[in-house]
Amino acid sequence: MKPFRVRMTDEMIKTYGMDKQMDRMFVEPEYIESVDFSVFHSDDYVDVLKNLTLENKDLYADQINRFNFGEDCPIFDGMFDYCQIYTAGSLRGATWLAQGLSDIAINWSGGLHHAKKMEASGFCYVNDCVMGILELLKTYERVLYIDIDCHHGDGVEEAFFTTNRVMTASFHKFGDYFPGTGAIDDIGAGPGKYYSVNFPLSEGVDDFTFEQAFKPVMKEIMNRFKPDSIVLQCGTDSLSGDRLGLFNLSVKGHADCVKYMRTFGVPILLIGGGGYSLRNVARCWTFETSVALGIEIENEIPPHEYSPYFGPDYRIHLPVSNMENNNSREQVERTTQQILQNLKNITAVNVDHSNYRNQGAYPINHLAYDDKENKQAMEDKNKDVTMDQE
Numbered sequence: 001m002k003p004f005r006v007r008m009t010d011e012m013i014k015t016y017g018m019d020k021q022m023d024r025m026f027v028e029p030e031y032i033e034s035v036d037f038s039v040f041h042s043d044d045y046v047d048v049l050k051n052l053t054l055e056n057k058d059l060y061a062d063q064i065n066r067f068n069f070g071e072d073c074p075i076f077d078g079m080f081d082y083c084q085i086y087t088a089g090s091l092r093g094a095t096w097l098a099q100g101l102s103d104i105a106i107n108w109s110g111g112l113h114h115a116k117k118m119e120a121s122g123f124c125y126v127n128d129c130v131m132g133i134l135e136l137l138k139t140y141e142r143v144l145y146i147d148i149d150c151h152h153g154d155g156v157e158e159a160f161f162t163t164n165r166v167m168t169a170s171f172h173k174f175g176d177y178f179p180g181t182g183a184i185d186d187i188g189a190g191p192g193k194y195y196s197v198n199f200p201l202s203e204g205v206d207d208f209t210f211e212q213a214f215k216p217v218m219k220e221i222m223n224r225f226k227p228d229s230i231v232l233q234c235g236t237d238s239l240s241g242d243r244l245g246l247f248n249l250s251v252k253g254h255a256d257c258v259k260y261m262r263t264f265g266v267p268i269l270l271i272g273g274g275g276y277s278l279r280n281v282a283r284c285w286t287f288e289t290s291v292a293l294g295i296e297i298e299n300e301i302p303p304h305e306y307s308p309y310f311g312p313d314y315r316i317h318l319p320v321s322n323m324e325n326n327n328s329r330e331q332v333e334r335t336t337q338q339i340l341q342n343l344k345n346i347t348a349v350n351v352d353h354s355n356y357r358n359q360g361a362y363p364i365n366h367l368a369y370d371d372k373e374n375k376q377a378m379e380d381k382n383k384d385v386t387m388d389q390e
Protein backbone atom coordinates (compact mmCIF):
# COMPACT_ATOMS: atom_id res chain seq x y z
CA MET A 1 0.00 0.00 0.00
CA LYS A 2 1.29 3.40 -0.92
CA PRO A 3 -0.69 6.47 0.16
CA PHE A 4 -1.43 8.77 -2.74
CA ARG A 5 0.68 11.66 -1.46
CA VAL A 6 3.74 9.38 -1.24
CA ARG A 7 3.01 8.07 -4.72
CA MET A 8 2.84 11.66 -6.02
CA THR A 9 6.11 12.54 -4.30
CA ASP A 10 7.79 9.45 -5.65
CA GLU A 11 6.66 10.25 -9.18
CA MET A 12 7.78 13.84 -8.95
CA ILE A 13 11.22 12.87 -7.64
CA LYS A 14 11.58 10.57 -10.65
CA THR A 15 10.32 13.30 -12.99
CA TYR A 16 13.21 15.48 -11.85
CA GLY A 17 15.57 12.54 -12.39
CA MET A 18 16.64 12.56 -8.76
CA ASP A 19 16.11 8.83 -8.38
CA LYS A 20 19.20 8.40 -10.57
CA GLN A 21 21.27 10.52 -8.24
CA MET A 22 20.77 8.39 -5.16
CA ASP A 23 20.94 4.80 -4.09
CA ARG A 24 17.67 3.06 -3.66
CA MET A 25 17.07 1.16 -0.43
CA PHE A 26 15.40 -2.04 -1.45
CA VAL A 27 13.17 -3.32 1.30
CA GLU A 28 12.58 -7.00 0.66
CA PRO A 29 9.28 -8.70 1.59
CA GLU A 30 11.09 -10.93 4.10
CA TYR A 31 12.53 -7.87 5.81
CA ILE A 32 9.10 -6.23 5.95
CA GLU A 33 7.56 -9.37 7.42
CA SER A 34 10.32 -9.63 10.02
CA VAL A 35 9.58 -6.19 11.46
CA ASP A 36 8.73 -6.74 15.10
CA PHE A 37 6.56 -3.94 16.52
CA SER A 38 6.92 -5.32 20.05
CA VAL A 39 10.40 -3.77 20.18
CA PHE A 40 8.42 -0.70 21.21
CA HIS A 41 4.70 -1.48 21.27
CA SER A 42 3.02 -3.72 23.85
CA ASP A 43 2.23 -7.30 22.82
CA ASP A 44 -1.51 -6.97 23.41
CA TYR A 45 -1.67 -3.82 21.26
CA VAL A 46 0.33 -5.46 18.46
CA ASP A 47 -1.92 -8.50 18.65
CA VAL A 48 -5.04 -6.39 18.09
CA LEU A 49 -3.38 -4.37 15.33
CA LYS A 50 -2.57 -7.62 13.58
CA ASN A 51 -5.96 -9.31 13.91
CA LEU A 52 -8.47 -6.46 13.83
CA THR A 53 -10.38 -6.09 10.56
CA LEU A 54 -13.47 -4.27 9.38
CA GLU A 55 -15.30 -7.62 9.39
CA ASN A 56 -14.46 -8.70 12.95
CA LYS A 57 -14.41 -5.34 14.71
CA ASP A 58 -17.43 -6.20 16.86
CA LEU A 59 -15.36 -8.90 18.56
CA TYR A 60 -12.80 -6.30 19.58
CA ALA A 61 -15.12 -3.61 20.92
CA ASP A 62 -13.24 -3.34 24.26
CA GLN A 63 -9.81 -3.19 22.69
CA ILE A 64 -10.92 -0.71 20.03
CA ASN A 65 -11.87 1.58 22.85
CA ARG A 66 -8.81 0.87 25.00
CA PHE A 67 -6.30 1.26 22.20
CA ASN A 68 -8.02 4.28 20.64
CA PHE A 69 -8.99 2.83 17.25
CA GLY A 70 -11.94 4.55 15.65
CA GLU A 71 -12.43 8.15 14.69
CA ASP A 72 -8.86 9.52 14.37
CA CYS A 73 -7.37 6.09 13.78
CA PRO A 74 -9.83 4.29 11.52
CA ILE A 75 -9.63 0.57 10.98
CA PHE A 76 -8.95 -0.25 7.32
CA ASP A 77 -8.06 -3.23 5.19
CA GLY A 78 -4.32 -3.83 5.11
CA MET A 79 -3.70 -1.75 8.25
CA PHE A 80 -1.06 -4.12 9.64
CA ASP A 81 0.74 -4.48 6.31
CA TYR A 82 0.73 -0.74 5.85
CA CYS A 83 2.38 -0.31 9.28
CA GLN A 84 5.01 -2.93 8.48
CA ILE A 85 5.87 -1.29 5.16
CA TYR A 86 6.37 2.24 6.44
CA THR A 87 8.18 1.05 9.55
CA ALA A 88 10.47 -1.19 7.51
CA GLY A 89 11.46 1.91 5.50
CA SER A 90 12.56 3.78 8.63
CA LEU A 91 14.35 0.73 10.04
CA ARG A 92 16.17 0.10 6.79
CA GLY A 93 17.12 3.79 6.64
CA ALA A 94 18.52 3.56 10.18
CA THR A 95 20.59 0.49 9.31
CA TRP A 96 21.93 2.16 6.17
CA LEU A 97 23.19 5.07 8.22
CA ALA A 98 24.58 2.79 10.92
CA GLN A 99 26.45 0.73 8.36
CA GLY A 100 27.92 3.82 6.77
CA LEU A 101 26.15 3.24 3.46
CA SER A 102 24.76 6.78 3.39
CA ASP A 103 25.02 10.14 5.08
CA ILE A 104 21.33 10.74 4.54
CA ALA A 105 18.56 8.17 4.22
CA ILE A 106 14.99 9.09 3.31
CA ASN A 107 11.66 7.43 4.07
CA TRP A 108 8.90 9.87 3.16
CA SER A 109 6.26 7.27 4.03
CA GLY A 110 7.35 7.29 7.70
CA GLY A 111 7.16 9.87 10.47
CA LEU A 112 4.03 8.66 12.29
CA HIS A 113 5.01 10.41 15.48
CA HIS A 114 1.83 10.23 17.58
CA ALA A 115 1.58 6.45 18.13
CA LYS A 116 2.16 5.39 21.74
CA LYS A 117 3.38 2.15 23.22
CA MET A 118 -0.16 0.87 23.58
CA GLU A 119 -2.31 3.40 21.79
CA ALA A 120 -3.04 4.51 18.24
CA SER A 121 -3.26 8.29 17.92
CA GLY A 122 -3.81 10.88 15.19
CA PHE A 123 -3.75 8.39 12.29
CA CYS A 124 -0.53 6.91 13.67
CA TYR A 125 -0.65 3.19 14.52
CA VAL A 126 2.99 2.19 14.83
CA ASN A 127 5.65 4.70 15.77
CA ASP A 128 8.32 4.18 13.13
CA CYS A 129 10.21 7.22 14.46
CA VAL A 130 10.70 5.50 17.83
CA MET A 131 11.59 2.20 16.20
CA GLY A 132 14.08 3.90 13.87
CA ILE A 133 15.71 5.62 16.86
CA LEU A 134 15.91 2.33 18.78
CA GLU A 135 17.63 0.84 15.76
CA LEU A 136 20.12 3.74 15.65
CA LEU A 137 20.84 3.33 19.37
CA LYS A 138 22.36 -0.06 18.66
CA THR A 139 25.20 1.74 16.91
CA TYR A 140 25.16 5.36 17.98
CA GLU A 141 25.63 6.76 21.46
CA ARG A 142 23.29 9.71 21.11
CA VAL A 143 20.38 10.26 18.75
CA LEU A 144 18.68 13.61 18.17
CA TYR A 145 15.04 13.61 17.06
CA ILE A 146 13.74 16.85 15.49
CA ASP A 147 10.10 17.41 14.64
CA ILE A 148 8.90 20.25 12.38
CA ASP A 149 5.37 18.92 11.90
CA CYS A 150 2.70 21.44 12.97
CA HIS A 151 1.68 18.98 15.73
CA HIS A 152 3.72 18.11 18.81
CA GLY A 153 5.84 14.96 18.40
CA ASP A 154 4.27 13.50 21.53
CA GLY A 155 4.73 9.76 20.92
CA VAL A 156 8.47 10.07 20.35
CA GLU A 157 8.95 12.40 23.31
CA GLU A 158 7.05 10.05 25.61
CA ALA A 159 9.08 7.01 24.52
CA PHE A 160 12.38 8.69 25.40
CA PHE A 161 11.21 11.02 28.17
CA THR A 162 13.53 9.52 30.78
CA THR A 163 16.69 8.84 28.82
CA ASN A 164 19.63 11.14 28.10
CA ARG A 165 20.69 9.12 25.06
CA VAL A 166 17.86 10.48 22.92
CA MET A 167 17.10 14.16 22.75
CA THR A 168 13.78 15.26 21.26
CA ALA A 169 13.10 18.77 19.94
CA SER A 170 9.64 19.65 18.65
CA PHE A 171 8.51 22.96 17.12
CA HIS A 172 4.72 23.02 16.96
CA LYS A 173 1.44 24.85 17.28
CA PHE A 174 0.45 24.90 20.93
CA GLY A 175 -2.83 25.80 22.61
CA ASP A 176 -6.23 24.37 21.75
CA TYR A 177 -4.70 22.08 19.17
CA PHE A 178 -4.10 18.33 18.85
CA PRO A 179 -2.53 16.55 20.74
CA GLY A 180 -2.50 19.27 23.41
CA THR A 181 0.96 18.49 24.82
CA GLY A 182 4.34 20.12 24.21
CA ALA A 183 4.45 23.08 26.60
CA ILE A 184 7.78 24.78 27.15
CA ASP A 185 8.12 23.35 30.66
CA ASP A 186 7.69 19.84 29.32
CA ILE A 187 11.41 18.99 29.51
CA GLY A 188 11.85 15.30 30.34
CA ALA A 189 12.33 13.52 33.65
CA GLY A 190 14.88 11.52 35.65
CA PRO A 191 18.12 11.09 33.70
CA GLY A 192 16.23 12.55 30.71
CA LYS A 193 15.46 15.86 32.43
CA TYR A 194 16.25 18.71 29.99
CA TYR A 195 16.61 16.21 27.11
CA SER A 196 13.09 16.94 25.84
CA VAL A 197 12.77 20.35 24.19
CA ASN A 198 9.48 21.93 23.21
CA PHE A 199 9.08 25.17 21.30
CA PRO A 200 5.38 26.10 21.49
CA LEU A 201 4.21 28.49 18.79
CA SER A 202 0.96 30.24 17.89
CA GLU A 203 -0.76 30.18 14.51
CA GLY A 204 0.60 31.97 11.48
CA VAL A 205 4.29 31.09 11.90
CA ASP A 206 6.16 32.39 8.85
CA ASP A 207 9.64 31.56 7.56
CA PHE A 208 11.26 34.34 9.55
CA THR A 209 9.68 33.27 12.84
CA PHE A 210 10.52 29.63 12.30
CA GLU A 211 14.13 30.38 11.53
CA GLN A 212 14.32 32.64 14.58
CA ALA A 213 13.12 29.72 16.71
CA PHE A 214 14.85 26.82 14.99
CA LYS A 215 18.44 27.82 14.35
CA PRO A 216 19.62 29.09 17.76
CA VAL A 217 18.00 26.15 19.55
CA MET A 218 19.36 23.54 17.16
CA LYS A 219 22.81 25.11 17.17
CA GLU A 220 22.97 24.92 20.95
CA ILE A 221 21.66 21.34 21.01
CA MET A 222 24.28 20.30 18.46
CA ASN A 223 27.01 22.01 20.51
CA ARG A 224 26.05 20.48 23.80
CA PHE A 225 24.39 17.13 23.05
CA LYS A 226 26.71 16.28 20.14
CA PRO A 227 24.43 13.67 18.57
CA ASP A 228 26.09 11.13 16.34
CA SER A 229 22.91 10.64 14.34
CA ILE A 230 19.74 12.64 13.67
CA VAL A 231 16.15 11.72 12.85
CA LEU A 232 14.35 14.66 11.23
CA GLN A 233 10.57 14.39 10.99
CA CYS A 234 9.45 16.66 8.13
CA GLY A 235 5.67 16.77 8.56
CA THR A 236 4.39 19.23 5.96
CA ASP A 237 1.24 20.32 7.79
CA SER A 238 3.36 23.28 8.93
CA LEU A 239 3.22 24.63 5.35
CA SER A 240 1.02 27.53 4.32
CA GLY A 241 -2.43 26.42 3.21
CA ASP A 242 -2.43 23.01 4.86
CA ARG A 243 -5.95 21.77 5.56
CA LEU A 244 -5.22 20.91 9.22
CA GLY A 245 -2.09 22.90 9.98
CA LEU A 246 -2.12 26.49 11.19
CA PHE A 247 1.36 27.65 10.22
CA ASN A 248 2.34 29.67 7.18
CA LEU A 249 5.71 28.30 6.06
CA SER A 250 6.86 28.28 2.46
CA VAL A 251 8.39 25.14 0.97
CA LYS A 252 11.75 26.90 1.07
CA GLY A 253 11.33 27.90 4.73
CA HIS A 254 10.42 24.31 5.64
CA ALA A 255 13.33 22.91 3.65
CA ASP A 256 15.75 25.36 5.26
CA CYS A 257 15.53 23.15 8.36
CA VAL A 258 16.84 20.21 6.34
CA LYS A 259 19.50 22.43 4.78
CA TYR A 260 20.62 23.73 8.16
CA MET A 261 20.83 20.31 9.83
CA ARG A 262 22.80 19.01 6.87
CA THR A 263 25.56 21.56 7.59
CA PHE A 264 26.58 19.70 10.77
CA GLY A 265 27.79 16.65 8.86
CA VAL A 266 25.97 14.17 11.12
CA PRO A 267 24.12 11.21 9.53
CA ILE A 268 20.43 12.04 9.07
CA LEU A 269 17.35 9.89 8.67
CA LEU A 270 14.73 12.06 6.93
CA ILE A 271 11.17 10.92 7.44
CA GLY A 272 7.76 12.26 6.46
CA GLY A 273 4.83 12.98 8.77
CA GLY A 274 1.63 14.98 8.56
CA GLY A 275 0.53 16.94 5.50
CA TYR A 276 -3.05 17.28 4.34
CA SER A 277 -2.82 19.29 1.14
CA LEU A 278 -1.62 16.69 -1.35
CA ARG A 279 0.12 18.96 -3.81
CA ASN A 280 2.08 20.78 -1.15
CA VAL A 281 3.27 17.52 0.40
CA ALA A 282 4.69 16.39 -2.94
CA ARG A 283 6.17 19.82 -3.67
CA CYS A 284 7.86 20.01 -0.29
CA TRP A 285 9.28 16.48 -0.04
CA THR A 286 10.48 16.67 -3.65
CA PHE A 287 12.27 19.92 -2.92
CA GLU A 288 13.67 18.53 0.35
CA THR A 289 15.00 15.53 -1.55
CA SER A 290 16.94 17.99 -3.75
CA VAL A 291 18.22 19.75 -0.63
CA ALA A 292 19.35 16.38 0.77
CA LEU A 293 21.15 15.71 -2.50
CA GLY A 294 22.68 19.18 -2.42
CA ILE A 295 21.43 20.02 -5.90
CA GLU A 296 19.20 22.71 -7.38
CA ILE A 297 16.04 21.80 -9.25
CA GLU A 298 13.91 23.90 -11.59
CA ASN A 299 10.97 25.68 -10.01
CA GLU A 300 8.84 24.67 -12.98
CA ILE A 301 7.57 21.12 -12.48
CA PRO A 302 8.30 18.97 -15.56
CA PRO A 303 5.27 17.31 -17.18
CA HIS A 304 4.47 13.94 -15.60
CA GLU A 305 1.57 11.68 -14.69
CA TYR A 306 0.25 13.92 -11.91
CA SER A 307 0.91 17.26 -13.65
CA PRO A 308 -2.78 18.27 -13.75
CA TYR A 309 -2.71 18.52 -9.94
CA PHE A 310 -0.11 21.26 -10.04
CA GLY A 311 -1.87 23.70 -12.34
CA PRO A 312 -2.29 26.50 -13.07
CA ASP A 313 1.24 27.41 -11.92
CA TYR A 314 3.05 24.06 -12.26
CA ARG A 315 5.67 25.27 -9.83
CA ILE A 316 7.34 24.00 -6.65
CA HIS A 317 7.45 27.37 -4.92
CA LEU A 318 4.24 29.35 -4.48
CA PRO A 319 3.54 32.48 -2.44
CA VAL A 320 2.35 31.91 1.13
CA SER A 321 -1.03 33.15 2.34
CA ASN A 322 -1.61 36.50 4.02
CA MET A 323 -2.72 34.95 7.31
CA GLU A 324 -1.77 36.88 10.43
CA ASN A 325 1.36 35.80 12.32
CA ASN A 326 0.38 35.65 15.99
CA ASN A 327 3.98 35.15 17.12
CA SER A 328 5.70 38.38 18.04
CA ARG A 329 9.43 38.64 17.64
CA GLU A 330 9.74 39.37 21.36
CA GLN A 331 7.74 36.29 22.40
CA VAL A 332 9.79 34.01 20.16
CA GLU A 333 12.97 35.52 21.59
CA ARG A 334 11.76 34.96 25.18
CA THR A 335 10.91 31.32 24.44
CA THR A 336 14.29 30.84 22.76
CA GLN A 337 16.13 32.28 25.75
CA GLN A 338 14.24 30.07 28.19
CA ILE A 339 15.10 26.97 26.14
CA LEU A 340 18.75 28.02 25.81
CA GLN A 341 18.85 28.39 29.60
CA ASN A 342 17.51 24.84 30.05
CA LEU A 343 20.03 23.51 27.56
CA LYS A 344 22.88 24.57 29.85
CA ASN A 345 21.97 21.47 31.88
CA ILE A 346 22.65 18.94 29.17
CA THR A 347 25.84 17.16 28.21
CA ALA A 348 26.90 14.61 25.63
CA VAL A 349 26.64 11.41 27.65
CA ASN A 350 28.95 8.56 26.77
CA VAL A 351 27.56 5.08 26.60
CA ASP A 352 29.18 1.79 27.35
CA HIS A 353 27.81 -0.13 24.39
CA SER A 354 28.55 -3.47 26.01
CA ASN A 355 25.74 -2.56 28.37
CA TYR A 356 23.56 -0.46 26.10
CA ARG A 357 20.34 -2.31 26.84
CA ASN A 358 20.34 -0.82 30.33
CA GLN A 359 20.79 2.80 29.38
CA GLY A 360 17.27 3.98 30.03
CA ALA A 361 15.56 3.54 26.68
CA TYR A 362 13.03 0.83 26.05
CA PRO A 363 14.46 -2.69 25.74
CA ILE A 364 16.08 -3.07 22.36
CA ASN A 365 15.96 -6.31 20.41
CA HIS A 366 17.90 -6.90 17.26
CA LEU A 367 15.72 -7.76 14.32
CA ALA A 368 16.60 -11.25 13.23
CA TYR A 369 17.61 -10.48 9.73
CA ASP A 370 20.64 -11.31 7.67
CA ASP A 371 21.45 -8.15 5.81
CA LYS A 372 23.37 -9.62 2.85
CA GLU A 373 22.24 -7.07 0.34
CA ASN A 374 23.39 -4.19 2.49
CA LYS A 375 26.81 -5.75 2.89
CA GLN A 376 27.03 -6.04 -0.86
CA ALA A 377 25.95 -2.43 -1.25
CA MET A 378 28.59 -1.36 1.28
CA GLU A 379 31.27 -2.59 -1.11
CA ASP A 380 29.69 -0.63 -3.88
CA LYS A 381 29.27 2.58 -1.99
CA ASN A 382 29.71 5.72 -4.03
CA LYS A 383 26.68 7.86 -3.53
CA ASP A 384 25.58 9.48 -0.33
CA VAL A 385 21.83 9.78 -0.43
CA THR A 386 19.27 7.01 -0.49
CA MET A 387 15.59 6.86 -0.76
CA ASP A 388 13.10 4.30 0.32
CA GLN A 389 10.40 3.45 -2.13
CA GLU A 390 7.81 1.01 -0.95
Ligand SMILES: [Zn+2]
Binding pocket: 149, 150, 151, 235, 237, 273, 274, 275
Ligand atom coordinates in the same frame (compact mmCIF):
# COMPACT_ATOMS: atom_id res chain seq x y z
ZN1 LIG B 1 0.84 16.87 12.03
